[in-house]
Amino acid sequence: MAETHRLPILIIGGGIGGLATALGLARAGRRVHVIERASEFGEIGAGLQIAPNAMHALDQLGVLPEIRKHAVVASRLVWLDAITGERISYVDCGDEFRARYGQPYIVMHRSDLLTVLLEACQQDDRITLETNRDAVAIEDLGDSARVRCADGTVYETDLLIGADGLRSRVRRLLSDDEPVCEPYVAYRGTLPMAMVSEHAGLDNVVMFIGPQMHFVQYPVRRGELYNQVAVFASKRYTPNSDDWGNPDELDAHYAQTCDYVRNSLKMIGRDRRWPMIDRAPIATWTKNRIVLMGDAAHPMLQYIAQGACQALEDSIVLAKAIVAKPNDPRQALLDYQTARYLRTARVQLTARAMGEFFHIDGVGRTLRNAMMSPRKPNDFSMIDWLYGYKP
Numbered sequence: 197m198a199e200t201h202r203l204p205i206l207i208i209g210g211g212i213g214g215l216a217t218a219l220g221l222a223r224a225g226r227r228v229h230v231i232e233r234a235s236e237f238g239e240i241g242a243g244l245q246i247a248p249n250a251m252h253a254l255d256q257l258g259v260l261p262e263i264r265k266h267a268v269v270a271s272r273l274v275w276l277d278a279i280t281g282e283r284i285s286y287v288d289c290g291d292e293f294r295a296r297y298g299q300p301y302i303v304m305h306r307s308d309l310l311t312v313l314l315e316a317c318q319q320d321d322r323i324t325l326e327t328n329r330d331a332v333a334i335e336d337l338g339d340s341a342r343v344r345c346a347d348g349t350v351y352e353t354d355l356l357i358g359a360d361g362l363r364s365r366v367r368r369l370l371s372d373d374e375p376v377c378e379p380y381v382a383y384r385g386t387l388p389m390a391m392v393s394e395h396a397g398l399d400n401v402v403m404f405i406g407p408q409m410h411f412v413q414y415p416v417r418r419g420e421l422y423n424q425v426a427v428f429a430s431k432r433y434t435p436n437s438d439d440w441g442n443p444d445e446l447d448a449h450y451a452q453t454c455d456y457v458r459n460s461l462k463m464i465g466r467d468r469r470w471p472m473i474d475r476a477p478i479a480t481w482t483k484n485r486i487v488l489m490g491d492a493a494h495p496m497l498q499y500i501a502q503g504a505c506q507a508l509e510d511s512i513v514l515a516k517a518i519v520a521k522p523n524d525p526r527q528a529l530l531d532y533q534t535a536r537y538l539r540t541a542r543v544q545l546t547a548r549a550m551g552e553f554f555h556i557d558g559v560g561r562t563l564r565n566a567m568m569s570p571r572k573p574n575d576f577s578m579i580d581w582l583y584g585y586k587p
């Protein structure tokens with residue numbers, strides 16, 4: 197029989213959420229072990245928007261100086277009509293925005309963020325990290341949890357954190373819900389900035405919105421690369437099949453968009469697509485010594501660019517809750533759940549609602565543009581609840 201490794205805290209999943217949580221706990225003096233099923237820690241080659249609420253989390257993790265070396269500070273968040281190319285509205289992310297929220301809005305390459313978190317974990321000797329560990333069986337033992345990996349490795353831990361993403365195995369102990377797939381699919385990737393010529397305002401986050409589609413652009417990696425994301429609803433969507441949302445449908449759907457969007461679309465890779473998937477919010481994230489965080493707890497549609505931001509917020513609140521009640525871990529996990537579940541439910545449901553709003557057609561599209569246009573660039577009332585949060 198395989199030897200059982202005893203651990204005080206085990207995190208399943210070495211994505212942005214898992215590594216940030218390891219760092220938060222280690223910074224507070226706790227020993228943590230992270231297991232990741234992939235052969236190496238890594239992220240896909242695309243961009244990430246990080247709003248001020250998550251910048252506060254990165255600041256508390258002590259990694260902001262490193263993050264700043266890779267990021268671009270966004271000047272504006274701009275919405276344009278994808279059909280006419282006309283600007284509808286924008287948020288000015290300049291001095292007033294930064295003073296209000298205490299941090300800027302940044303954009304960066306996903307792998308740069310993961311590398312910063314990973315290196316910070318590797319430099320902290322309270323954190324141990326293992327790859328090629330696929331957790332296949334998880335048992336709740338009341339005062340501990342047991343995890344068995346595909347290669348036979350077994351861990352018994354006083355506290356188990358499920359940071360294992362959208363299709364979390366840990367979540368199955370707490371809920372029998374299933375991921376909810378939209379008929380929407382995303383294509384994304386980066387290209388050298390030298391290939392981007394036409395468009396002014398290259399330090400903006402730009403979102404073209406149109407009938408059942410949106411198209412996002414922003415710079416990453418100190419402005420050396422330009423990130424693009426093209427999203428649309430497939431007419432061929434069928435659950436339990438992968439034969440929908442294909443590149444031919446992408447081009448056909450985008451034929452209605454303005455010249456700028458159509459030309460930009462030509463520079464997006466077609467080799468991989470990401471179906472848009474979330475889950476309905478749940479209120480129970482913890483049982484005994486087991487707890488969820490990040491996408492495992494609250495996967496959301498990416499329409500307001502907050503999934504990783506919410507995982508970063510979780511990492512701080514969870515670490516603080518655990519450290520505050522060293523003798524009562526069950527209560528600590530409940531405190532974390534109470535502090536987080538309504539906020540993240542609001543973000544999940546807002547992302548769904550914003551999808552409807554962005555993708556509307558016909559009179560609804562005209563009405564949406566008419567409602568958004570009068571907004572002043574320094575009117576922050578709609579976003580205060582989201583960006584004004586400090587974990």
Ligand SMILES: Cc1cc2nc3c(=O)[nH]c(=O)nc-3n(C[C@H](O)[C@H](O)[C@H](O)COP(=O)(O)OP(=O)(O)OC[C@H]3O[C@@H](n4cnc5c(N)ncnc54)[C@H](O)[C@@H]3O)c2cc1C
Nearest residue numbers: 209211212213233245331360361490491501502503504505
């Ligand atoms: C197109 C798109 C654009 C996005 N843009 C943004 C954005 O701009 N801003 C933003 O904040 N968010 C954005 N998001 C959301 C963001 O990517 C996710 O919310 C975030 O990556 C979740 O991090 P996580 O660590 O919780 O989960 P994941 O990144 O899914 O990490 C989970 C990890 O657990 C590992 N794992 C899973 N199961 C096991 C197991 N059984 N054993 C061991 N390891 C396991 C996985 O290999 C993985 O490494 C976007 C998402 C998409 C799809």
